[in-house]
Structure formats: C-alpha cells, structure tokens
Amino acid sequence: MLKNLPAVTGLHALRQEWGAFLFFAAALSLAYVLYSFAFTAGFFFDDEPNLAPLGRIQSFHDLVDFLFSGSAGPLGRPISLASFLIHLGAWPHDPAAFFYANTLIHLINACLLYWFCHLLLTQTRIEVPAKAWVCAWGGALWALHPLLLSASMFAVQRMTLLSATFVLLGLIAYLKIRGLPATHRMRIPSMLASLAVFGLLAGMCKENGLLLPFYVLVLEYALLKQSPAPRGNPAQRLYPAILWLLPAIAITYLALHWGEIRAGYGGRPFTLEQRLMSESIILWDYVRLTFFPARSGLNPFKGEEFLVAQMNGAVILAIAAWVGIAMLALLTRKRWPWLAFGVFWFLVGHSMESSVIPLELYFHHRNYLPAAGALLAAVLGISQIGGTYRSWGYRTCGLILAGFAFVLYQAASVWGNVPLAAALWYEEQPDSERAVQFHARTLSAQGEWGGAYELISKAARNQPTNSAFKLQQLQTACGLDMSPVELEKSYRLAANGLEQTLRSFAATDALDKLRQMVENGECGLDMNRILELHGLLQRNPSFQQDGNLRFELHMIRARIYKHLRELDPMMQELEAAHAIRPTLNLATLMAYELATAELFDDAMQKLEEIEQHLPRNPWLRNYWQNELARARDGLQAMRSDQEDLQ
Secondary structure, three states: OHHHOOOOOOHHHHHHHHHHHHHHHHHHHHHHHHHHOOOOOOOOOOHHHHHHHHHHOOOHHHHHHHHHOOOOOOOOOHHHHHHHHHHOOOOOOOHHHHHHHHHHHHHHHHHHHHHHHHHHHHHEOOOOOOHHHHHHHHHHHHHOOHHHHHHHHOHHHHHHHHHHHHHHHHHHHHHHHHOOOOOOOOHHHHHHHHHHHHHHHHHOOOHHHHHHHHHHHHHHHHOEOOOOOOOOOHHHHHHHHHHHHHHHHHHHHHHHOHHHHHHHHHHOOOOHHHHHHHHHHHHHHHHHHHHOOOHHHHOOOOOHHHOOOOOOHHHHHHHHHHHHHHHHHHHOOOOOHHHHHHHHHHHHHHOOOOOOOOOOOOOHHHHHHHHHHHHHHHHHHHHOOOOHHHHHHHHHHHHHHHHHHHHHHHHHHHHHOHHHHHHHHHHHOOOOHHHHHHHHHHHHHOOOHHHHHHHHHHHHHHOOOEHHHHHHHHHHHHHOOOOHHHHHHHHHHHHOOHHHOEOOHHHHHHHHHHHHHHHOOOOOOOHHHHHHHHHHHHOOHHHHOOHHHHHHHHHHHHHHHHHOOOHHHHHHHHHHHHHHOOOHHHHHHHHHHHHHOOOHHHHHHHHHHHHOOOOOOHHHHHHHHHHHHHHHHHHHHHHHHHHHHO
C-alpha cells in the first residue's frame, strides 16, 4: 500500500507519512481487539434463512443451487454466498468463525478506505495539508466506529461488507485510471469499464453496490479537479454527460417497476408514504449516531419507534432540514467542497435502502459506506481550518476516537454476552418483534420455556396482527408439554385471525418448526391441525403477495403431505414451489419422489418436462442438462434394481 502514497520530499514529510501510517495500523489493531469481545455472540434473525442451506450441501449440484438460488435480493448475491463456503464445517455450531472472517473483511475495507483517501486527495481541487494524517484519522474513525459493529456481528451481513469492498476497489481503480494524462486514448473507456466491472461485482454481493457510479458522481461534482478536454477526443467531452445519464436511467427503472414497488407494501405495516416520512427522520438519527454514538442507541432491534402514521411537525422539520443542508452544500460547493462531498455521499449511500423500496425501516449496517464519506468529510473540513484551530480540531478527533473505542467496547461486550444482550435489548425495545423473538429464543435455549411462553403470549396479545407471534406462542406451548386442554386453547389463539395478519418470514419458520415437532412426537397436536394453520396462512393476502413466502408455504405443505404419505398433493405442492423458484435440487427431488413410489415412467416424464424449461445462463443450462442426464441414469438403475427384486 505504501507505494501508492503521494510522492513526498523531505525528512519531515516522510516522518509525517510514516507516523500517520503507524497510527492507522495501531487503530486497526485496537479495532480487532475490541471486535473480538463480540465473537462469543450467536447467530441472529436473518442468518438462518440465508445460511441454513450450508448444512445441506452434500454434492456439487447442492453447491450450485446454494450459489445461484439466493433470495436475499433480486441479483441473488452469489459472490457473498460463495464466501460462506469457507464455513461449511462451522455452520451452525461455530458462529465465531463467521464473525472472525467478517471482522477481517472490515479491517481490509478500512485499509482500502485509507488508500482511496490518498488517491482522492492527490486529485482534489483544494489544497489539503498533511494528507496522510487526514486519511489516517478518517480511516481510524471508520474502523473503530461502534455503529458499524452490526455489519460484522450479523453473519449474513458479510453481503454489506463485501459489497463495500468492491465499491472501494472500484473507486480506487477509477481514481488510478483518472490520474492518467488526459490525452491517453484509453483513459475514458477504462474509467467506464472500471465502474461497470466493479459495480457489477459489488451488486452481486449486495444490490446497493450498484451505487458505485453515483459515488463517482459525488466525487466529480464536489472534490475532483476537472481535466481539460483535448481536441479530437469526443469521449473526453461526452464523459460528464454519460455520468449524468445514470440518474435518469435509475428514475426510468423505478418508473417501469412502480407497480411492483407499490405492491410490495401489501404485507408491510406501513405504506410507501409512511415509509418516506419515517425515513426523513431516521436519516437524521443515523447522522446523530455517526457523530455521537452511544451504546443505548446501538440496539440492533431499534427502528419500529420511528414509524410515522401521518404528516406531523417532526416530519416537516426533518424534511426542511434535509432540503436546507442540501441547498447549503450546493451553494457553498466551491468554498466548502468537503461539505458537499459529505452530504451527497451520505444521501447517495442511503438512496436505495432508505427510499421507496419496501424494505424494513431501520438497520445500523445501512450506514456502513455512508458513514465513511461523512467521517472523511468531517476530517477534511478540519484540515481546512487555519492557524492553531486546526490542531485543536485534530485533538478533538482524538477525543472522539477515544469515545468511539469506549462505546465499541461497551457494544461488543454486550453482543458477546447473549443472555445479557437478549434481556437488555428487549428491555430497551419491548415493542420490537425481533427483540421479543430473540429474548424468547434465548430463554428457550436456557430451558426457561415458561418465561419464553409468557413473553411471546404477551406480545401476541399486544400485537394481534403479528402472524409470527401467534404461531410462536403455540410452538412454545408445545415445548412446555401442556395438557391437551391448554394446548387446544393455545391452538385457537394461534388460529384466530391468522388469515388477516401481516406477512412474516418468522411465521413460516415457526410453522415449519411446529410441523417438525409434530412429526417427531414433540407436540400434542396432530398433522391435520398444522395443515389447518397452513391453510389460514395460504389464504392470507399479505403472504400471497410475496413470492418467497409462497415458495416456503408450498414446501412446508409438501413436507406435511410426505409425512402423511399422500403423493399426489405432495407433487402438486412441489411443482407449485418449482414454478416460483426453479432449482435443480427441487427438480430432481420431484423425480426421486415419483421413483420412490415406483412410478418410473412418471419420473422420467418429469425430467423431460423440466428439460424444456432450462435456465438461460449458458453455464447453468449446460450444468442442468448434465445433472438431469445423470438423474435419468439413476432412475434407470433404480428401475432395474426394482425389476430384479421382483
């Protein structure tokens, strides 16, 4: 990395750069030590649905299905999923292995931010004294920031970390190429290619990586020196117009998919308008936590209290403040370019996950890259202060860094103590669905089924539209080994109004766990009762609006029919699931189930039907063809064995 530092002369300057680098390295070491206090934490709510297939990888086509059947986002996030393959032996018993790897990625990202900063400050249009120390302070503040802890301690949020890795690599490549002479004929095509390649790689880790070109727009607008356009080079003159086409493309995409976006709010407890009003306030809370974090504000289950039902004074004030700060950044761009850089970088970083897309309202890890720009801008602003005030500004940075480290130690210590974290986070956020579920799950793991049941039952009474609470209180009742009368009462509480509750992945998870408990004789209900609950969810409009939930419901019902030894309805459910999410595993499973019932001709026909609808991806298409041919040979062998037995 040192060979990329700006060229310096003089012993004093060299000492300054080495001093800054050693300070930054010390900050990284401290960050690792503090993060390690959280390595004794466990897996969290989004980890299981995304990582559970790791435990089912037994063959190459299991591996392919895992990589290319991701449902966390529209692009499937295959690069992030591939990174979890190093933990095949660690799932689900060794969460520390995931946290260790995530922390290393975070520290690598801090090094990339340091490098990016050095490249940026060599091309900025303002004079920046002590560039090495600006980058060292900015990188250290980001590496030790307690707000970013959740990005590493939610195992599945490696997707956020890796997306940031490729965004930072893309920015570094862009600035390296941009530093070439303006007369270089491949300069503009190479800059565009770097954005396309690294933007796609980042997007295949997590979709907000596609914002890479928009970060570049912020750099070009706020900080970077403009290169003179040489005569006879139309690409150089057209380049700014090409960059500014990107917002128009994004707006066009949203307009074309507006109906789908609107429909996505069908199962949310808020509308599009309510989300936008809420996010105007939430973004200010993110700003507060970026510069003034406190342990109590870092509860991972925070967010539901920000939901705004209708326009009020707080929303008007928040929107006015955002308009005001944006206008100030625009008007003072030439005088205070660092302000424009910080404001617009932060807003671009939140433009996907904090705007119209029907996601949940609040997550700390959404600040991972936005906070980097905000902190760099703040340090850059301090570097522009004249006289002795600048040294006082850096002393203030030192105090803030010490504060960050202390809060990070507090937060990591809580994360690493699961019973304490569960109780504390629930106490701070008693109305949070996930805080209740996490606390109840922790109590159950400690054998305190009675406490878990009381907790879930109270939540179900307080939130009657919550489908997960209804089913989880029944699941917990099964764990208590209740009398038939009490269990029947819990069943009726769960079934009452279930078809009109709000959608939840936790509800389908609870239903499948209930199925397993009944199947294993761990619950006094029979499987027909589970079918009745399933039917209520299947008739629920909010569940039908989500393809992933429909898929899960079909798979659960197929497992129920398999247990009941009812082949035809089981096959109907598997076919419905395959229509929603075609996977090779599901395709061969259908053929295998038919063959197990000695319906070999039907099994062969099923493989032929599947072969008519192969993936468009040429590599996957060829792979499916080979695996289906292998499955056909396996079916033929099963038929021969059966005939020999007869």
